[in-house]
Amino acid sequence: AQSVTQLDSQVPVFEEAPVELRCNYSSSVSVYLFWYVQYPNQGLQLLLKYLSGSTLVESINGFEAEFNKSQTSFHLRKPSVHISDTAEYFCAVQLYGQNFVFGPGTRLSVLP
């Protein structure tokens, strides 16, 4: 069975500092990988995805994630965060055509 681990439940960071949100998954077969962001009182929104091809994927607002098959990881990074990045971030995996499995989420708090 697939599972997703996000070791950090909360990550406080100062504005303009770099951040890494960790995600590890377990699966014996290939999967699709996703990061979702949830702002307060809103639904989850897709941030970026890895389906195939280049292992480094980027979002339009400066986040990037790298698929590492050997370490079964898909960590999310941003070199310089803004106050507006404060949100909860969820890593998710999907076995081809099957259910999505979400991690427990990491609450990113960007401090002034």
Next chain:
Amino acid sequence: DAGVIQSPRHEVTEMGQEVTLRCKPISGHNSLFWYRQTMMRGLELLIYFNNNVPIDDSGMPEDRFSAKMPNASFSTLKIQPSEPRDSAVYFCASSQRGSPLHFGNGTRLTVT
């Protein structure tokens, strides 16, 4: 496209009452998911459908919960009778094979 549409946005009801949550998936999406989100338990999958057929309902808490998808453009999640511990935000999401999940804005349910 209007995205995934959920109604109502907020629901406040008394214990013992029946509650019905509604969802209209994105047109053309063949998979539909119901999630529940609470502070204590995070994001939990309740049930998902492929081509209107329930595939996995192992996340449905108990017999008080039921979900239907009578056609490709509509689904309901019903709780009867409701209890205070059912208070949560309920999300509906849809996807097409090989594509990410698209979430609605959720229904915030409060059972007093």
